[in-house]
Amino acid sequence: MTASTPNHVLALHAVRTLGHGDGARIAERVHLPQPEVEEHLLDAAAHGWVTRSSYGADDEWSLTESGKAHGEQLLAAELDATGARSEIATIYRDFLPLNEVVGAACTRWQLVELGLGPQDVSLASTITALREPAQRLAGIEHRLTTHLLRFTGYHDRFTAALAKASAEPAWITGIDRDSCHRIWFELHEDLIATLGLTR
Template sequence: MTARSAADLLVLHAVRLIGFGQTSAIAQRFGVDPGEAKELLLDAEAYGWVEHVAVAGDSGWTLTGRGRAEGERRLAEELDSVGGGEEVRDVHRAFLPLNALLLRACTDWQLRPAPGDRLAVNDHSDQVWDSRVVGELADIERALKPLAGRLGSVLDRFLGYDVRFSAALARVQAGEGSWVDRTDVDSCHRVWFELHEDLIATLGLDRRTEA
């Protein structure tokens, strides 16, 4: 049976994955009761693991360095307790080449080299170019499904990445191109970035040296 993470760990982990978010968003990320999430965030704040800050007129929770270290310690302990370390590491190894493809697809969605300008902005007038990128995202979607299933069989907090990616891709295929790489919605890029961060946090890796 897939293991369920403790609520306090889920809340702390949600802050890391979201980066900056209000209590409601943090609670929603893993389906924790909002009232319980608020109390757990206040407890985490007392320990110095999170802080409530104001940014550009908005306010929310963010992780501290101590919170990052505590989260990684707890995640490693959890992974060891369920005996899923090798499976998650194997999925991560399979994830890395897909990550390179996803980054290239997002770059190609943003840029379309032109004569004399390698960094020309993609104005999306070339349907062949854009269709190729969407096709590459569809290939990534197909490859993600079995990996997400393997992760979800270890810990249920991993469930849903493939569903969210598919939902974003469906919007792209329906003509909403901004769902490739927008940062303020559950776009393909945002879902993928979050999955990457989840794997890194769970395995105690550094993005700069993980390969």
């Protein structure tokens, strides 16, 4: 059974996977109109599940602890309705070795950028290290979306960022863009939220 997550759940869940974000960023992430996303988030705020803070000219949403717990309850109910809990857990176990590769590659590159990394770590070697996880992510995503459509897009986003990295290395770990590291972090958070796990 393939499940389409309700829009109000998508909006709340995106706040968790992104960590925080303004309405435009959250709307872009879930492919919904910004006014609709803002309405869902205002409803969530009324229940104490999200808070909105101002940073200069921007308002950003973040999840509260009760919002995190509520979101996990919604995702658990969705997962159980699909009957795919065991399969998603298996996919997550298959994801973990790739997660180690991506995490190590990104950490080494961050150290290089700070001038603290070993001399044998280059941009080319980092991109090479990320290519196999990028390729295998296609299969991971296909298995996930057989049950939960909201996992669609991670592979395209990751490969697009990796393709840009040779010309602009910030696409590997940059926090100001949809970088490889940020996308992979979101996917990991999506999986653990879905399964009710911790990192």
